Amino acid sequence: MTLAALPFALSFVHPLMMWVLLLASAYAMYLGIKAKKTRTGTPEERKTLIPGKFAQRHFRWGGLLLGLIVLGSIGGMAVTYLNNGKLFVGPHLLAGLAMTAMIAVAASLSPFMQQGNVIARKAHVGLNMGMMTLFLWQAVSGMEIVNKIWSSR
Template sequence: MALEIPEGIKTWSQFGHPILMWTLFGITIYALYLGVKSSKVRSADKETRKELIKQNFSQRHHKMGSILLALMVVGNIGGMAVTYINNGKLFVGPHLLAGLGMTCLIAISASLVPYMQKGNDLARNTHVSLNIVLLGLFGWQALTGMQIVQKILDRMMS
């Protein structure tokens, strides 16, 4: 017995992924801000460091990173699932491949945290570099994703 998803749910489910991803793009920029502030704590003089530590930039950065990792994986899988449900196939192209690459980048970046906590500068520099690439890909994904949303809207209007 095949489970039939109501047409209304199939249609409107296509907008969950873009909404989640735009939200995550904003959270990514916020996590970058927290990471820069956390870095400043490490390099600040003693008095400034005391004041900055009170703001918990490092802990907040870590929490945002954890949320990003979890929701990016869920959003990636969800986007692929909705595409498959609505089209019977995935469209293997730059948007999908870059999204999968981003999921790998964020997982690798998160896996470096234990090494960074032990003071490994190579891990820290790699973490920062991966996240800069991730942010660039995220911006590009946002634009190409809106092109896909426009195609969906055009199809809905016809």
């Protein structure tokens, strides 16, 4: 690959990374649901769920997702700017920025949730559900952008 082809190739790193992160986000959500069942289930349910360490795994995956989604968002904007000399302010960019803010705020609620704050827990879940909804929409609108980039080549 030549140096001139690098910006075009980089255009596909962001969407590929985001599809992987969408799947990883779904897995983190699964872990969060299991963590809640571990916390609120019957004694028999809790006994079978505790060995899965779902809360710890959810916490780790959430931290990893926070970092990678922020880097992926910045990376997508950087590649767009490098390829075009500007950012295209539209629904895809604005929803991506909203998602980045939502996951950051949701993660920042973790210390309060660890102290048992129910409002923080509900806000965390609500923010992450909103982020996942936007993420699903981003996947569709992102593929439209990828198709435009691919066709322009």
